[in-house]
Amino acid sequence: MVARRRKRAARDPEDRIPSPLGYAAIPIKFSEKQQASHYLYVRAHSVRQGTKSTWPQKRTLFVLNVPPYCTEESLSRLLSSCGPLQSVELQEKPDLADSPKESRSKFFHPKPVPGFRVGYVVFQKPSGVSAALALQGPLLVSTESHPVKTGIHKWISDYADSVPDPEALRVEVDTFMEAYDQKIAEEEAKAKEEEGVPDEEGWVKVTRRGRRPVLPRTEAASLRVLERERRKRTRKELLNFYAWQHRESKMEHLAQLRKKFEEDKQRIELLRAQRKFRPY
């Protein structure tokens, strides 16, 4: 692996930007004014055989190190020259497993503040990916025709966006709760149906809602029962009754003192090491 990487580095002409194995580096800048640039590291999205991926193989470009000011819109604008795009998504981390995307409510899950992100760009055709890999750059995020807001501009528009629309919120809550109530009602109806009906092995499920409710199956409840048992037992026990009990409790006391003494010695040792006994 190392050897191969070395070979590759040696093969690179002087002016090529160094990039890790399998990736191509594309310089990206905020605008004309900036001197230095960040580098996008891109490659075709691929997963190991057998695993499923949300992103279509071959048509997806995987982009690393997307700067915080680069939005999804500007990335799609920058890459649209390589071919028609299907979708652009920016995430905090590359997704490893196949996780279904649920649509998240903008009221309850506000957008996080962007840092450096990774992107998945899906082209309509596989040729888009190869065109993107060959991009020279430097890409400009903000141009005269498509300015990107940063700083004060961005914060003011963010603030304006954050002022909520109560009606929209109400509508969303209502629809959610309707669906939720329906779901609960269905579940209850199902539970009622099963109530008292033995399954194929003959077991009957007993629930709290039945005619004779039982203890809930929670950890707290079982702990409570155990505690009650223990207290009952200790009430019956005799303490310091037999001679051996006396002897043992004395020994226990001595052991406690010894332990304390040992602790104290350690504490003193530490204080001495810190020169804490110099009064002034």
Place this chain on the structure above:
Amino acid sequence: MMHNIIVKELIVTFFLGITVVMEPALEGTGKEGKKVSSRKRTLAEPPAKGLLQPVKLSRAELYKEPTNEELNRLRETESLFHSSLLRLQVEELLKEVRLSEKKKDRIDAFLREVNQRVVRVPSVPETELTDQAWLPAGVRVPLHQVPYAVKGCFRFLPPAQVTVVGSYLLGTCIRPDINVDVALTMPREILQDKDGLNQRYFRKRALYLAHLAHHLAKDPLFGSVCFSYTNGCHLKPSLLLRPRGKDECLVTVRLHPCPPPDFFRPCRLLPTKNNVRSAWYRGQSPAGDGSPEPPTPHYNTWVLQDTVLESHLQLLSTILSSAQGLKDGVALLKVWLQQRELDKGRGGFTGFLVSMLVVFLVSTRKIHTTMSGYQVLRSVLQFLATTDLTVNGISLCRSSDPSLPALADFHQAFSVVFLDSSGRLNLCADVTASTYHQVQHEARLSMMLLDSRADDGFQLLLMTPKPMIRAFDHVLHLYPLSRLQAACHRLKLWPELQDNGGDYVSAALGPLTTLLEQGLGARLNLLAHSRSPVPEWDISQDPPKHKDSGTLTLGLLLRPEGLTSVLELGPEADQPEAAKFRQFWGSRSELRRFQDGAIREAVVWEAASMSQKRLIPHQVVTHLLALHADIPETCVHYVGGPLDALIQGLKETSSTGEEALAVAVRCYDDLSRLLWGLEGLPLTVSAVQGAHPVLRYTEVFPPTPVRPASSFYEPLRERSSLLPRLNKPCPAYVEPMTVVCHLEGSGQWPQDAEAVQRVRAAFQLRLAELLTQQHGLQCRATATHTDVLKDGFVFRIHVAYQREPQILKEVQSPEGMISLRDTPASLRLERDTRQLPLLTSALHGLQQQHPAFSGVARLAKRWVRAQLLGEGFTDESLDLVAAALFLHPEPFTPPSSPQVGFLRFLFLVSTFDWKNNPLIVNLNNELTVEEQVEIRSGFLAARAQLPVMVIVTPQDRKNSVWTQNGPSAQILQQLVILAAEALPMLEKQLMDPWGPGDIRTVFRPPLDIYDVLIRLSPRHIPRHRQAVDSPAASFCRGLLSQPGPSSLMPVLGYDPPQLYLTQLREAFGDLALFFYDQHGGEVIGVLWKPTSFQPQPFKASSTKGRMVMSRGGELVMVPNVEAILEDFAVLGEGLVQTVEARSERWTV
């Protein structure tokens, strides 16, 4: 700027891989390389040294048969000491302060040499006392000879006897400054009859020393030969000899000439007798009408003291030498006194006095010779705490000789009375009443501490220094001291001057303190004065003048209950006491008619706010000193409120914000009443709780009612809100105050986290609607909170459901068992809706008990933030540290002024051992001693899992929720270092009689430790005016001074620097740390993290802001610093002025 370099080095080292373990402050620069490699290991291995471990003893060790010796020791510990820890600590301390045998031998050898040389000094023929021409050129008489003319002759003869006296022989002297007192008995031929009169004896004594000094100074044996005063008494010089070479600091031998035994007749030196004639001293007889000469008790005492040196030594050695416990006790008492600065200077409560006190207690059988040192300490403190020697004197004398004077005679002449075994000498002659009261006060505090069974009693009792500035709420300096001479004349203290031989400072001290104590009355708990230090001077110089003996510093311990009143109520106008009252208060006293119809004399002080009321003592002191003692205001330097300026609001100069906070709290109370009475909510409100620093009085800058000027904003009418405008400066910062509103539980609440969230949102909407409908308040609801605008204050109401944290915790196991597991979300919710309101109400209560709490907490927070470390510490953690100063003030009393509280905050922060101790803040006194012990042991067992800084409260016994997410070890260490630097600097400033100078110095952060500085444009810093160095002019923030027509919701929580910082931390958090002062800071400090600047192999998950480089044929990733620096400017466009890269450390 040496310290900054050190700080920087430390920061660098700290980034090199220390996890929980903090290294001691100045160690570790050499170990950098090793630490980098061992980073992983420190995580897995048991943490390094300096950390307490839970003790593990094997069963066999724990339960083996005890030996006799062990049982004895355990029994002894139980009966003689408080605990085994205390016993070990006391033993360790004694080992530290006691003189080693080796050094004793060296000192003995030196003493023999001194003895030989002293007896060999050549004699001088007899001359008149006034003819001092025989004195050689290089030496001056160590005495102010005023008046110069005096009868008598002097000649020098070698001493008849040289004896070592004092603590050195007793073995009770303690390091570091070892003094050996040597008495030189002058031969009888030198002295004449009537030498006790008119300072003749003292003149001879001084000349004797001068001649001795001249000869000894020539000897190469001595490293230094100089004069000093015995116990600060300026009539009695002594000669100090120190060995040459490396032993110079080891020992000081003090030579005290004394008269031959039985030379003075004791009956002439009784406190009622006069030995300094007015005719001689003042050149005139008293009043001319033959009235008796005033007695000179102090003068007589000083003569007597010289005659009893040996007998005292004998008494002490017979009692003390028999028992080691007594000696240990005396040594401990000396340490105790020294920590409290009680034993030093003129009129101090010296180690000799406590030794005599121990002897007294042995003779009255209050102390037994078998007692341990700790018990002796305790008994003496108990005695001091309960006995007032200013009223009931004590005596060591057992004889019932009728010729002996009565105790009452002594009480007449001296303020504190403790007679020696002869019954004629008052050992406490120089001790003033206020010094003794201070000793008593300290003893009482210490007894309370010992009785409270606190775990660290030893540390607080014997190891914590209590300098004046940190112990007293306010201090005042009298400077220059020459004003006291005029004061003496004004107070008609001529007899005292005559008695004190012209020392006007000592003469005026007693009357002045009584005057002030009377004037401050109910405002005062204790008044203490500094004791002028004992000077040392070269033998070729004249003794220092009285006015050069530094400054006189008075410390006031205030009584908070007394501070609330602006009125000094006098007697009714027709009472005879009224004239006295008028005379005492002078022109300030006026007749007033009160509501109950009484017409009384009264003094009213001008004070409107809390902070001004705290400073009424200043007015009282200056008024009384000017009126009665002729000391003008310019000589009184009162240090009580210089730090107040830092927590004063923008336009206020008279208040430190307590009033403004109270207004906000009242508004909150109104709101909570509205919420309680709200009609039409589906569920009733079960609790309304504040959860914001304002509502516990600890917000540094209290909120002011907002009255936005509509032209300044972009209105968003359909949502009745204001928006900031692009072309205007950033609008004023309005932070909504969080309030938690609990709704009752009901079966209707869903049992699913997502659904609960939606129901809460519905309640937020409903709440906004109802508040608008029923009370006409401007509201704005979001999914998580409702903002309410009431009387110009904005509150953010969070609806909470009691069971929600539990719902978030529920986890169902595969067997269907439901168990509760903490999740980040549940912990956060519990913290915000349960623990934060509890804490807020507890601290609100604390403020009602201790009015200074608000000031202390806010000053502390202000300082931490000004040092740019505010982000590392939560508001609550700093509030709790401040609360600890009030709830656990030992060995001090709870602070009554922000100034002293802040100093103690710095002391606590810089000395607390966070590694091995939790800071227990026992709010409402809910934790018992046993519970605290349990908490401590639990802490040790779980140390590695706990945060760096652990604060335990009764509501939060294990987790330390407020420090879970920081500070990191490095940030805490940085704070500790800064506090340790700031404390002495500030104390020095405050103790400087010429005025504290620029008090803001310690609030300015060191900027040269940062790698990059991002300078911000003030136009977009909304809190610009709050800066430590408040700018003379800033931008208009769109506020009206009068309530305007606009009732739209103002711009809330819009702070561009904070928004910018969030972005920076999100984007570059793993490469750098960002530091900023949220109170108007103009600069963001950036520190690169050295660990992330190490070249790393390529990894898809850590490419953030890095670039691939080929380094020696390898492809590695390094931070793309040039681009990042440009990003700083891009992300903060409009806000950032410049980005200054100051170091080249990234060129790895």
